[in-house]
Amino acid sequence: MKNKDSIIRELYQVLEERRDNPIDSYTSNIMKDSDKKAEDKILEKVGEESAELIIASKNDENLVYEATDLIFHALLLLVYKGVEIDDIFDEFERRRG
């Protein structure tokens, strides 16, 4: 069975590809300025998904689904802002002490 731990790194690469070589897709389109600025569109989704996670937790319903949506949109923001994935892993590692 494929090791699932690499999925975040794989996803991150796909999102960088969508940013750098845009196609007609959700992630390419949200990372492009349109009637709204790309950053504002992404931040709006992060806000929405945060609220949805809070509701999911309080209702004990769809917790994993909503947490995944929030993590996904946080990763999208980081890709858009040009953060390297290893900077995120390094920060987690630093906190392990």
Ligand SMILES: N=c1c2ncn([C@@H]3O[C@H](COP(=O)(O)OP(=O)(O)OP(=O)(O)O)[C@@H](O)[C@H]3O)c2ncn1[C@@H]1O[C@H](COP(=O)(O)O)[C@@H](O)[C@H]1O
């Ligand atoms: N993991 C995801 C992922 N999670 C969520 N979403 C999209 O995020 C959007 C917003 O999520 P919502 O929960 O708000 O969904 P919604 O209720 O349909 O949207 P609204 O009605 O609220 O606007 C939806 O269109 C989802 O499809 C994702 N879109 C893409 N990915 C990954 O990103 C890769 C690149 O995506 P594309 O750009 O579509 O090729 C894909 O291969 C996937 O691995």
